[in-house]
Amino acid sequence: MNKTLNVIYEEVAEVTGLSIDERTETLIGVCNGYHLTIGLKDNVYVMYASARKNGSLPDKEFTKEARKAIEGVRSVTIQGNNIAVWIAGASKNKVIANMIAAINGATEYFRANGYEDVCECCGKPMDSINVYNVSGGISFLCEDCYAKINQSLKEAQFDEENTEENVLGGFFGALCGSIVGAIVIVIVAQLGYVAVLSGIVMGVTTIYGYEKLGKKLSGKGVAISALVMIAMVFVAEIVQWNIVFSREIGIDFFDGLSIFGTFLGDGEIKTDFIISLMESYAFTALGAIPTIYSSLKKKRVAYDVYQMQ
Template sequence: MKKKVKQNYEQLALSTGLRLDEEGGALYGTHGEYSVLVYPANPSYPYILAVAISAARESGPLTGDEIKQFKNDNGPVTGLGQNGYVITMSLKGSKKQEVVRDNLVSGLNALTAFLRMHGYRSSCQTCGRDVKIAPRCVSGSYVLMCQDCYAQLQQNKTLVQAQKKQKNENVIGGVVGALLGSLVGVACIILISQLGYVAALSGIVMAVCTLKGYELLGGKLSKKGMVLSVVIMLFMTFLGDRLDWAVVVSRELEIDFLTSFQLIPTLLEEQIIDGDTYWSNVTMLYLFLLVGAVPTIISTMKNQKKSGQTYSLEEGN
């Protein structure tokens, strides 16, 4: 969590009596008789909050009229819905921390009173039983679950992980994927430059397509895969740029493409192609390659870390 966001969430925790799970950035705890989770509706914009409560009643899920009524009665509530045993409420967002806090406090009070009035009892979100539940983080998303369901889930997860380990990364497939992806990058370099735009932007396309290509055909993007992809994109960027020049040379000197391609080092030496222009072009391409590659690699590593995380938020559960 970012420091500022963390401070704000700690304040929210204080005013609602909930606790903060720093790891995943959610608030959890009990409100009235219900277990509650509060999390940003969209992780990249932490000022719009969503509230989840796991509860059930005998007369079936929330009706459209009930939802409409609840939204009419509560200004800060922008949405209410039930999916299985999970009731989610979204709240109006604001840049102002006080507004976010007030909306959350009044929304929580309203929702728990509403659920109580309509006969809802706290229940496990998986099996729906009226037993003790606790908030847990499963592969990066939050659930309100009983001990039995959680144990079952952990068991399944261990199985899946074992299977995953068995299914090795397909390096050859990955390299083929990366090469195919990098060809898209090469095509992009030539096309954009021939259209008269700054070819450097295609460095981003090159980086993303090469990495995604590896992931797609290799099954997963491991550290090894990243290194291989980077080597491929470095080489293919150089090649793409040279092909781009070959197109220009072949057009200007009216000679065939292959000869033009082979002629480029000589033309550079003889300064028929301006060395400064050539190398600054290549440098720009590599810079933009970096712009594309670094965020893709970081987000891949983050996702891998997240999908490996499963834990219970309350100790002893």
């Protein structure tokens, strides 16, 4: 947790009675009878609560009016089964003031409008509601729903651990997925761009393809997927260069491909091709590496479930 975030949380916690959870870098606790969490999402602080009226989530009219009535917020939305309150403020002091105002204002507004603190899973108001970390996300659950989710995750984990990885199937899955990524690279290149978006697509589709046909993703699977991506970026580069080459000299794509090696025999053209290829690799890496890392990070916590408070 960085210093600024820690200072903000400490000051807000001191006033509101919430607690800092360093593992998830969030504020959690109960305020005015409502279980809350606050975390940083897309550089904006967001407060989450599970509150319903007669078993129903708020409608758009409620969120619109709540935005006007609660001090210090930029918007109020529904995310899944929770109410999300997006806190305004750019400077540290403004964020602290707005966060405190939003915590108090939102909980008071919920109560004034007949909304109860409920389990986000079954939607029932319970005395046994607690804050849990489920697969890396924070949930407000009663003991019964927590027990069911915990059991379900244990069974899923057991099934995965006893599933044998199909490396050959994974390879073909990665190959099929990477073709989608290669097509995106070619299309974007024809528009005159080299984009990180292409790398993101390549990373997502290749990893998804491996995991889909390989049944599970291991370190071996990541390595195979990476090699497939490297090869397919090279293929995509040849394809998009050959499209331009064939168009320029007025022949069809396959005829151009048959003499493409001769075309690259020109020293200056070969240098330009290599530079373009390196750019494609660089942009693909910028998009694919964070995507793969995020995927592996999610898998590491996929079966984690524990009570935070």
